[in-house]
Amino acid sequence: MRRETGMNNKPNVREIVMDRLCKAPTRAAQVVVVSRHEDFGFTPAQFGPGWDVRRIQQVRDLERIVRSSAPMAGVIDLQTEYSDVELGQLEQGLQHLHVTWVAITTDARLADQRIRRLIRDYCVDYVRTPFSHDELLYTLKHAHGMACLHHGRTTEMAPHGTMIGECASMRAMFRSLAKVAHNDAPVFISGESGTGKELAAQAIHEASSRRKGPFVAINCGAIPSHLVQSELFGYEKGAFTGANQRKIGWIEQAQGGTLFLDEIGDLPLESQVALLRFLQQGTITRLGGHQSIPLDLRIISATHVDLVAAQADGRFRADLFHRLCVLTLTIPALRERGEDILLLANAVLAEHGHEAHRRIRGFSPCATQAMMQYAWPGNVRELINRVRRAIVMTDNRKITAEDLQLHGGAELPRKTLDAIREEAEREAIRSVMASHGFHVVPAARELNVSRVTLYRLMHKHNIRVETQPTAGE
Template identity: 45%
Template sequence: MDTSLVSDQERPLLYVDTTGSRSTQLSEIIAEHGWRVDRVDTFQQAHQQARPKDYRVGIVHLEQVETADLLAADDLFARNKNTEWLLLTRHRCLDESDLCQLIHHACYDYYTLPLDDGGVSSLVTTLGHAYGMASLSKQLTEGHYDDYHMVGTSQSMLKLFSGIRKVAAVDAPVLIRGESGTGKELIARAVHERSSRAGKPFITVNCGALPEHLIQSELFGHEKGAFTGAVQKQIGRIEAADGGTLFLDEIGDLAMPLQVNLLRFLQEQVIQRVGSTRDIKVDVRVLAATHVDLDEAVQAQKFREDLLYRLNVLQLRPPALRDRDDDIELLARFFFQHFRGEGHGKIKGFSKQALQAMTAYDWPGNVREMINRIRRAVVMCEGRLVCPMDLGLVDGFVAKDVMSLADARNVAERQAIENALQHCRFNMSKAAKTLGVSRVTLYRLLAKYEIGFDDSSMVS
């Protein structure tokens, strides 16, 4: 939980009243509902008051639409983006397009004056909702995640965070086993940053991305003239990580000849540059990661068993996203906030259907896939809320990158037919009546969508 959250009895609210009326009645009513109302009369005072404070909710009271006030309000909103703003104004002022545009782009909500008892009650409720949304945004950006944006509150992630802290406290090799896209490099960086080697280099080698004829030189370095093109001495990745951490990503793709050299380094903590016979002592902690089942690779004689024993001293296993249902919405909102600036100004968040689709989806590409889908959705979304189609998801299944209206209708029509058949226990007459079509049309649709079932269950 975000321990920076203040209690309900201490919720601060900035009230900017530019009317000069000095009326305190509304402020007193709001205060009676558990708010600490800090009232100012000018936007200049508002800037001074807001700067050292952490206001999650603010009210701006405008009785007249003056250009200077609109510019000042826009500046206040821009400088305090973490605050959810409500605007109070007169109904006649809504005829001014500049004010409507300001409300539309920068405010959580607005109310027209005067407020009756029902309006005041609604305002107080809205303030509570706005405070909750601001608090959620704060949690997404400051809490509920470990180092390097590893977001999660599920039991599997809390267990992972605990494991990171434990292995960071010692200096033994760590093997990180997990599916692609689960954040294995983020875990390795978190281990490094929490360790005693945090101030030293963190060097990454993707063993599956480097050509086999270059990887030995990349890992161990080479002397000048060691091979054609070696015009000068080069320090290898292992030597460059001296005093720090070497992260070997996709270690399961490392060629067998290189596995022998790596094993010698792990055993003796010495290397030889290509073209040299001199041993160089290197102090490096090795972290390795793989999506390959190394036990099976050993059985298939594609990975050395003795190297696996050396690497697998300590082990961390990031969970797949499909096993983290409790984190889906938290992750989605976190990445939405991260990429929100790349979309249009009107976009507010996810529709209920989008959240349901993300929860139902299996996420074969894990968190990396979620990041890509959400970033694309934020950029391409034309409405206020991201919908399943923006994410490329329909009812938890992957949609085509571009789905025509005809395809969308077909998906909905097929689902309606199947639901009606189940509901009517495959009584064709009742199903047709429920769907509002004739039995002949229903039979045609069954053929069209290749919907089949056991003839014994069908009732005419």
């Protein structure tokens, strides 16, 4: 792109701008390309140095990859046909604000209003074939710059791996997760069954300096009590009848990595003593062995039972409790996560929609309402099961409350006054914001609160300016 700049040979402004924009960025800028084809009018090799290009061929993989990625530019190839399910999957993936999208399309594809809507709602720009390579690079460089403006936000979101959640309580949990990941002390995770404790433990491991080591997860409640000791610590050949060969226990298998002890509250007292000894000394001895083996690993434990009550009843040792709970993380119940319920339901639909016998186009209003009102005693696990069952069983275009088996009044527990107030506050703010085109100043004036208060309330209810609904939808 460089050219001579003699008196009579001045570059014009556009050329100077193009020169600046199209030369290689100082650090490799990431770009993700969603295309079935290696050559989508431009091959990855043509990006040149300074671009780190990753191509996603299957749109069903997009959401998973983008969810935990760094800020980057994205190219979406809309020249080819996508099925309705694929378009749904695309839409899921395009919603992440830290990736800024540029579409490549054709005049013919622009006649499809679903394609026009995707571009209008999720892309910062688009190019039509035939396009010049400079034009695409110029647009992408802009898109990358826009994505980088989300840098602060993504570092806050990055360490939680595959966990979905955007509500205030999940964001707070992700921030705590990032902090505990950078420390090596034992972590205790509390939360109701099915809230994602194991997923959080995995995310801590992945974000920690031990990520290259193993992640070993065991459910202490699922091992018969007479086997816990030998499973955890291993044994030597001949240690007991039937010990025909040496067995390396779970703790030793986690050497260099992370050991996740789920349902720690179910650990028999005898094993609690042995685990405490390991935590104090950093060594184990296999059953029937004489050698003390030094180990370096991190323990993360979890339970859905009340360990304080278990201590009071003498079922759990207080000294072990204090050793395990150096750092704590609490995962909120699903019913406390507001619209994350719908985010998760849509993610399950995007992932499993292909299991349906006909194309499903989302959730009906009655299903959405029922999901928001239901108490979800089994949390995310229950939501996944209900949505997956509905996907397979439904005869409808949109999943209904009945498909989710949330149709009877019996499943809908009465709401508390607090919950009703919260919902009314959220709805009031959302509708006033919408009526002012999501401009904070006039909305705050109408609601008779200060701008700062309105920002705080928007944060609390996870209302974002970007969620502005599009007219006609």
